[in-house]
Amino acid sequence: MTKNEISEIKQLLSSSKKIVIVPHKNPDGDAMGSSLGLYHYLINLGHTVTVITPNDYPNFLKWLPGDESVMIFEGNLSYSKKRIDEADLIFTLDFNDLSRTGDMAPFLEQSEAIKILIDHHQEPKDYATYIYSDVAMCSTSQMIYHFIEMLDATADISKNIASCLYVGIMTDTGSFRFPTTTSLTHRVVADLIDKGADNSQIHTNVYDNNSYNRLQLLGCALNNLKVIPELHTAYISLSQEELNQFNFKKGDTEGVVNYGLSVKGIQFAAIFIEHKQEGIVKASFRSKGSFDVNTFARDHFNGGGHINAAGGRSDLNLNDTIEKFISILPHYKNDLKS
Ligand code: 5GP
Ligand code: MN
DSSP states (O other): OOHHHHHHHHHHTTSOOEEEEEEOSSOOHHHHHHHHHHHHHHHHTTOEEEEEESSOOOGGGTTSTTGGGOEESTTOHHHHHHHHHHOSEEEEESOSSGGGGGGGHHHHHHOOSEEEEEEOSSSOOSOOSEEEEOTTSSOHHHHHHHHHHHTTOGGGOOHHHHHHHHHHHHHHTTTTTSTTOOHHHHHHHHHHHHTTOOHHHHHHHHHSOOOHHHHHHHHHHHHTOEEEGGGTEEEEEEOHHHHHHTTOOTTTTTTTTHHHHTSTTOOEEEEEEEETTTTEEEEEEEESTTOOHHHHHHHHHSOEEOSSEEEEEESSOHHHHHHHHHHHGGGGTTTTOO
16 A cells, blocks of 8 residues: 555544445455454444444354444345445455455445455455555455554554454464464564463364364365375365254364365365355365465366465366366376475
8 A cells, every 4th residue: 555545544534434344255264353353443443333244154253352243244134235325434354356245246336435455365356445455465364453553553453453353363374374474474463462362262262162063074074085196186075965964054164175285295175065055066275385276266166365275166066066176187287296
């Protein structure tokens, strides 16, 4: 962001505004952490703020400070639309394209509010008045910290803000282990701890709340893991029947794709999860090194994301989706060398 843009935003925020904050559909830890972190910052400035998520999010995020104020678009259509209509300012967080908000997209497009995009995904679309995009950042939550820093306001970071931003950074960096985690990330995190984020308790809240069913589902997923050693690729599938067997709840499959990547020598991991009701198979892709799963997801699975983490979908059934995946892989033989 330029100095000019920052002073314009400072000016905008200097009087009370109606503000809506929107994360992407199927919000994850970074989407919710960045949204609620910004929410607390703006509320403390005296603005009227509503976080509206396109749909519901996992229970392991429902302890976040401010969670009770979050509105879910799906199921609160008229109230959400009213909030969007009335908004002076809309922050769109942790996504690069309005289509990532699903059914909310047309209402956001029509809105005349000033839009501010803050995001770390590749190739942001040009829908916002102000764009703060940095694909090298580990998380949008870290960007919210820097956004507050640009506004010369890190002294105003409360325990609630710090806790929310910590969640987003922790989850998007795989607990500070992915290569996007830099010394700057650790400096930001150190400051968040100084400002009241209880790092150990937050880790417990997010990761140590497995149900027995969830672990059994993980066992099933690991049982289904297939490895293609010559292509340094591993993939997992979960059918709707398997999800039902273990009483699948939103968030239960979060992170499972990473187990494929933990097999020695594997550079590319995928998971395919059947969603019978929506008639789609949701795909997640992860890689190590230079293999670009963002392009892979864009080119073959109607998705996108980052170089080492992306997602997408397929309208084929589960078996056909996997067959398609396996048939595409040999084209990447040269990129998938160890
Ligand atoms: P996940 O596999 O955890 O759902 O997502 C990995 C990354 O890819 C996240 O940054 C997420 O925002 C992005 N992503 C996931 N699904 C899609 C999709 O369908 N389209 C696009 N453009 N990005 C996605
Ligand atoms: Mn993110």
